[in-house]
Amino acid sequence: MSDIAIIGAGNIGEALIAGLVKAGRDPQSIIATNRTPERSEFLEREYGVRTTSDNVQAVDKAEFVFICVKPQYVVEMLGELSDAIDNNDSTTVVSLAAGISVAAMEDALAAGTPVVRAMPNTPMLVGKGMNSCSPGRFVSTEQLGAVRELLGTVGDTVVVSESDMDAVCALSGSAPAYYFLVTEALIDAGVQMGLPRDLATTLARNSAAGAGALIESSEDDPVQLRANISSPAGTTVAALRELEESGIRGAFYRAVEACALRSKELGAQD
Known part of the structure; x- marks a missing residue:
């Protein structure tokens, strides 16, 4: 077996397809499922992969099955696919959904099925994703x-303990949204200061991209990088003081806790 099945080729599923094809994987070894003929035609035309609306057909002979549907549908989907997956000699199931535990997925599948719980994030759309994996007990x-x-x-x-997955979801899986919100707020602040929105957008977006590139490439940690542009009694220090007094650090603490709690609740539902 050499096929890769992508069940639910939405944004995350498409990003995985794009990465696999770009890395040299034969597009015909990839089969993707989705709900509409128009989406299938796009995926076939854009990436050269095979498509079907039949999830059971997709997993037939697949060595790896990536479940890219919303969390509330994962367990039900695996139940529908269980017999077809069990008919294969060795199929590894990988879920990219938040909250759903390895145990819940193993219970929905035939005994001994290898299951990996993974937490991606949307920068995978541009090849800059952060993917955390927790293997089940049957994964070699x-x-x-x-x-x-x-x-x-x-x-x-990275490989992490499943007990850390809810925190990983909060710190990595959902984190791009936090940065997008900060950028959005900076744009609005620029407009409030009188800048045209297109200029404010350019300044805020490029600053976000540059800061991300710097934190990735620099040997300094974020604390030092912040200190490097915080001159005593300067403009940046004045802004940082206002952010701290407004409770930005505590807001992030609470946001991460709320996200992790929601991830745990999603798992409890199944």
Whole structure:
């Protein structure tokens, strides 16, 4: 077996397809499912992959099955696919949904099915994703390595304990939204100061991109990078004091806690 099945080729599923094809994977070894003929035609035309609306057909002979549907549908989907997956000699199932535990997925599948719980984030759309993986009890070292290699086509991958996955979701999976919100707020602040919105957007977006590139490439940690542009009694220090007095650090603490709690609640539902 060599096929890769992408169940639910939305944004995350498409990003994985794009990364795999760009990395040299034969597009015909990838089969993707979705709900509409128009989406299928786009995926076939854009990436050369095979498509189907039949999820059971997609997993037939698949070595890796990536579940890219919303969390509330994962367990039900695996129940529908269980027999087809069990008919294969060795299929590894990888879920990219928040909150759903390895145990819940293993219970929905035939005994002994290898399951990996993964937490991606949307920068995988541009090859800069952060993917965290937690293997189930039936996953071999070789299978986990193969999953990491596949996810590595769209960014970095790390292996974490499943007990840390809710925190990982809050700190990585949902974190891009926090940065987008900060950028949005800066744009609005620029407009409030009298700048045209297009100029404010350019300044805020480029600053966000530059800061991200700097934090990625620099040997300094974020504390030092911040200190480097915080001259005594300067403009940046004045802004940072206002942010701290407004409770930005506590707001992030509470946001991360709320996100992790919601991830745990999603898992409890199943």
